[in-house]
Amino acid sequence: MTDSTEILYAASIAGDGSARRLSGEAVAHAIQDETLAWVHLDASHDRSREWIERELHYLDPLIIDALLAEETRPRLLEFEQGAMMILRGVNLNADAQPEDMVSIRLWVDPHRIISVQRRPLKAVKDIQDRLASGNGPKDSGEFVGLLSARLFERMEPVMTELHERLDAVEESVMEDPSNSERQAITALRKQAIIFRRYFAPQRDVIAYLRTTELAWLSTAHRRRLQENLDRITRYLEDLDAIRERAQIVKDELSNALADRMNKNLYVLSLIAAIFLPLGFLTGLLGINVGGIPGADLPSAFWIFLAILTAISAVQIWVFRLLKWL
Numbered sequence: 001m002t003d004s005t006e007i008l009y010a011a012s013i014a015g016d017g018s019a020r021r022l023s024g025e026a027v028a029h030a031i032q033d034e035t036l037a038w039v040h041l042d043a044s045h046d047r048s049r050e051w052i053e054r055e056l057h058y059l060d061p062l063i064i065d066a067l068l069a070e071e072t073r074p075r076l077l078e079f080e081q082g083a084m085m086i087l088r089g090v091n092l093n094a095d096a097q098p099e100d101m102v103s104i105r106l107w108v109d110p111h112r113i114i115s116v117q118r119r120p121l122k123a124v125k126d127i128q129d130r131l132a133s134g135n136g137p138k139d140s141g142e143f144v145g146l147l148s149a150r151l152f153e154r155m156e157p158v159m160t161e162l163h164e165r166l167d168a169v170e171e172s173v174m175e176d177p178s179n180s181e182r183q184a185i186t187a188l189r190k191q192a193i194i195f196r197r198y199f200a201p202q203r204d205v206i207a208y209l210r211t212t213e214l215a216w217l218s219t220a221h222r223r224r225l226q227e228n229l230d231r232i233t234r235y236l237e238d239l240d241a242i243r244e245r246a247q248i249v250k251d252e253l254s255n256a257l258a259d260r261m262n263k264n265l266y267v268l269s270l271i272a273a274i275f276l277p278l279g280f281l282t283g284l285l286g287i288n289v290g291g292i293p294g295a296d297l298p299s300a301f302w303i304f305l306a307i308l309t310a311i312s313a314v315q316i317w318v319f320r321l322l323k324w325l
Contacts, residue, residue: 006045008117009128012037015138019131028055031112036139038113040124043068043105048116056114059107067105067116074103074202078212082109085144085205088198089123089151090158098158099194104147108140110216123150141214141221148206148228152235155199159238162191166242170249177256185253189246196239203232274315278308 010027011019013036022030022037030037041048052064063077063084077084085108088101102121107114117124127146130136137143169184209217210225217225285292285304297303 006042006048006051007039008042009040009124010038011128011131013131013137013139013143016134017131017136017138018134019136031055031114034111036111036113038115038143040115040117043116043118052114056107056112063107067107067114069105072103072105074198074205076205076208078214082107082140082216083209083212083214084108085209087148087151087202087205089121090155091119092122092154093120099191101195101198104151106144106147108144108216110140113140113143121151123147123154126150140216141218142224144209144217145221145224145228149224149231152228152231155235158195159235162188162242163238166245166249170245170252173249173253173256177253177260179257181253182250185246185250189243192239192242192246196236196243199232199236199239203229203236206232270319273319274312277311277315281308281311 007027010022010030012022012026012030012033013019019038027037027039031039041051049064049068052059052067056064058081060079063079066072066077066084066086072086074088075086083106085106086103087106088103090098091100091102092098093102102117102119104121104124105116115124124147127136127143127150130146137146165184166188169181169188172178173181206225206229210222210229281304293300
């Protein structure tokens, strides 16, 4: 067997947290040995399926299909030899949206870890760096616990950003509400909905994994998984809170805009009410027929203007008396 581009990373993991990089025939030998080996594959490569079927012929075809599927959702399938799990992490790649979450597909048993990706995931690189420094996972259970922890830890800045954006929109709505905030609120709620769609089944995966009878999960590993479960549960609660807050902010914005419109309509109605009798009088005296009072009086215009002013003043006084102004 020679080096092939479908293998992105391969290493033999020692019990002290260090790893020895593998290539060529050493990869095939390592995954057959009793020592723990990790092989990370590129699912988009044409030869990945061929490699898995050749080197891991004992895997159920259902597992192979799940590892290489185009679209996935977080889930866990427990088998006698090990477990197949699919997890997702926020997309922190360049020019990408965080809610376009990246999947990592895993087959884990006591002696081998097969991971498959279609897009780069920073949590995987974190584990590779820790193994290179001698501070990586020592066994399969610790690997799963560390990977899920790194996936969830990298969600923290994204959740913080969502809260900060919502705080900024809420402050803007309180100070100077405008229609432009509607789009920001909608975008926030949409992001929260997408994140929750992936976080909820991911919580179920960790919760189920923590209660399995897999021999390579020790009590310490289950405690680590419990911490990860608490973290993802808190994220789900935060997402629910963000959605509810966003709805409240949207309602406040709608009320503020409605109040502003009602106020404007109120002012326009008062102006129309003031000028209604004035328009009636000017229209009545402008019909150009005989008998109009003061038609031959030189000061008739100014007298009529004074009458209109007096009528306006009386109307304003009546409006104030009725507390309409």
